[in-house]
Amino acid sequence: LASLHSTSKGFYGECGLRGGYLEVANMSPDVMDQLYKLLSVSLCSNLIGQISLEAMVNPPREGD
Numbered sequence: 001l002a003s004l005h006s007t008s009k010g011f012y013g014e015c016g017l018r019g020g021y022l023e024v025a026n027m028s029p030d031v032m033d034q035l036y037k038l039l040s041v042s043l044c045s046n047l048i049g050q051i052s053l054e055a056m057v058n059p060p061r062e063g064d
Helices: 029-040 047-057
Strands: 002-006 020-024
Touching: 020 029, 020 047
Parallel strands: none
Antiparallel strands: 002 020
């Protein structure tokens, strides 16, 4: 099972913010090795993209 999400095309409509994540479960270790190698050569998000992704997956709670 693989789950993908991007903050640039997310459910909040955060256009222009570059960030995303991939979650993989029950995948063959050989496939995971190849996937890790493929994703390691990608560019990483800028600071604003990383902050927006963190706020999306861990939204502020009452009292924060």
